[in-house]
Amino acid sequence: MILPPFLKAGDKVGIISTSNFTEKEYIDQLVNILEGWKLVPVLGKSIGPRKGSFAGSDKLRASDLQQMLDDDEIKAVLETMGGYGIARVIDQVDFNKFKSKPKWLVGYSDTTFLHCHVQGMLSTATIHATMAVDLKGGYKSGSWESLRKALFGEPLSYQVKPHPLNREGKGDAMLVGGTISILCNAKGTKSEANTNGKILFMEEVGEKYYRLDSYLTSLKSAGKFDYVRGLLVGQLTDIQEDDPPFGKTPEEIILDAVKEYDFPVCFGFPAGHSGVNKAMIFGAPVHMAVTAKGTTVRFDI
Secondary structure, three states: OEOOOOOOOOOEEEEEOOOEOOOHHHHHHHHHHHHHOOOEEEEOOOOOOOEOOEOOOHHHHHHHHHHHHHOOOEEEEEEOOOOOOHHHHHHHOOOHHHHHOOOEEEEOHHHHHHHHHHHHHHOEOEEEOOOHHHHHHOOOHHHHHHHHHHHHOOOOEEEEOOOOOOEOEEEEEEEEEEEHHHHHHOOOOOOOOOOOOOEEEEEEEOOEHHHHHHHHHHHHHOOOOOOOOEEEEEEEEOOEOOOOOOOOOHHHHHHHHOOOOOOOEEOOOOOOOOOOOOOEEEOOEEEEEEEOOEEEEEEOO
């Protein structure tokens, strides 16, 4: 796996939205944060325009991503918002120049499509981390400081509290993953996640219990859990109970989907759609150790 060059003071950083529109006030706050890190923010042409829920047309969003990938002066590209939209444009983007001169691509949620595409097709690491839209809930230092560390190549290591449904064990492998529904929707596309021999991270937001179960059942049927070396479960946010009730909690639904496998499982990792969203380097080697006292997650970069 290829690690793009880590950032240094004075580097230019692109800001784009390949998915949904993001309000200007959160873009302005992001610019201030990046300037505080002594980086030089560069707004893409998808910042400002709006077409329905999207940050401009498919053509505009695709060309914006293309321009940021091809610009040698841009050392990282930060997505501002998730929602939906990357799947509509990713096949229009030429990654040939990016392949020879990789740079950090940052985001989560809908950015799962981009993470999986870049890791699977180009063997290049990316960063799963907080975005401008999260500033709607206020500045969370734990989220943004972990992103700064990831971008600048500083050590990343996390301790997670024990969870009653955890399954103990150790795993050492590259980390992949993202939002469960998008991992499922990417099956059969060029952006499909390769989970073989990997530690898999998963989180979800706003789904019904039965739909969560259906996504996991589909991923299981596709063999996505067969050769996993560890499962890291992030926040399961606003998962909505069925009527009549499904009969299991979201955590129990996940554990049931992987019950026949023996890899370690950690619940409650602080990443996803609510609270603190700790940065993770997808495609980087990670050490995961789940014990009765808690879980250690360490990135070996």
